[in-house]
Amino acid sequence: MGSHPRYTALLCDLGDVLFSWSSETRTTISSRTLRHILASPTWFDYECGRLSEDECYKRVGSEFKIEPSEIAQAFIQARDSLRSNDAFIALIRDLKSQSQNTLRVYAMSNISLPDYEVLRTKPADWDIFDDVFTSGAVGERKPNLGFYKQVLQKIKVDPHQVIFVDDKLENVLSARSLGIHGIVFDDVNHVGRALRNLVGDPVKRGQEFLTKNAQHLESVTDGGIVLQENFAQLLILEATNDRSLVNLFGHTSTWNFFRGKGQLTTEEFPFDLDTTSLGITVTKPSSAVAHSVMDEMLSFVNSDGIIQTYFDHRRPRFDPVVCVNALCLFYSHGRGHELKKTLEWVHEVLLNRAYLEGTRYYETPECFLFFLSRLLQATGDAEIHGLLKPLLRLRVQERVGADGDALALAMRVLVCDSVGLRDEVDLRSLLPLQCEDGGWEIGWIYKYGSSEIKIGNRGLTTALAINAITAMGPNIRHTSIIATD
Structure with missing residues (x-):
């Protein structure tokens, strides 16, 4: 910091x-008795220099009905241990x-x-x-x-x-x-x-963890299975702006969640609009590529006008966080108006707190709020800011101080910062979750929709924790721990 x-x-x-x-000695004095002697007023006087060693043993011997020489021998053995x-x-x-x-x-x-x-x-x-x-x-x-x-x-x-x-x-x-x-x-x-x-300096220690584990910051399920996936790598890249830290399977247009075959699901896993939206906004391919992908995405909007999750009409799934990430891509290229119904639904989810138990694919309410803040940071569109920002400010303020893992806490601090709030309450909870190796404890970001297997990434949690601490500015530990405007 x-x-x-x-x-x-x-x-x-x-x-x-x-x-x-060890209070176990080879004398007749039991371990329990020896500790009682150490807690006696006589021993207190001895420790404070008000009694000599011999006088202490005499008084203790009288009090506990033990020969002073036996007490002396017990303490010689205790010292030896x-x-x-x-x-x-x-x-x-x-x-x-x-x-x-x-x-x-x-x-x-x-x-x-x-x-x-x-x-x-x-x-x-x-x-x-x-x-x-x-x-x-x-x-x-x-x-x-x-x-x-x-x-x-x-x-x-x-x-x-x-x-x-x-x-x-x-x-x-x-x-x-x-x-x-x-x-x-x-x-x-x-x-x-x-x-x-x-x-220690939490930011320096966190950065050292990321550097030491560069190219190996992989996601893990709650069952301990390592997943080769792109999404968390893209988020780490965006959070750190350091390509050397991540391991990405490069794509020129649409993106797949997995780097290779699907894991814990079908091996031929469909490309998805969520990873694709993130991939394009983070890696910034040519404008022609971005617009071509968005054109294709528009063919995966359901009858309610809500954009879907997969480039696969056989999987008509939709999720508010996926919608937010698609909106982020469209708004960052001046095409947000083409997903008007999707934006309206996202607003309803935020207004009615439909995200409080997570979403189909995302584990915590903070995920939805975090990606919403990311959407607002990606565009200067006055209409969407007017629609979402005041409400987002209210909703994240409601979450301050709620239970959460390290990732949720980091996200909450960052969302608060994005809407002009200082969330020192959650930062105070986040700091002790830094581990001995400098990284933060794993936080759960997404899950398999059917089995609800949780997926987390210590690298991502650490990167966002570093950003949360940095956003709060230097000398944070000297400040009062409250959430303020």
């Missing part, structure tokens, strides 16, 4: 986050490197000075830390707010620019109450994804 990262400091717990340990979480530490180092060392990393732990001295002897990448704050040195412990306030004062960072990772919810809640972004450490992959999304 070209903006400075919002988060400039990362605070991490040590135990059960950056280091793991400490192991660094190398995968998570490597992730932090990578984040710091990618930020060009603008991200400062700190440890913040409830740990006594003696235990910390032992911990520092463990092999780990200690150089990732700009500083380490322990309860033993500070004299405060989590979740007490005083510990967090002292740390914030020492690192001199606005709490809203700080991320805090801890395995205990109560500690995270205290951090959040001060304006810190808190993450509960439950799984390395989950937390790693969250950190990359908070610290």
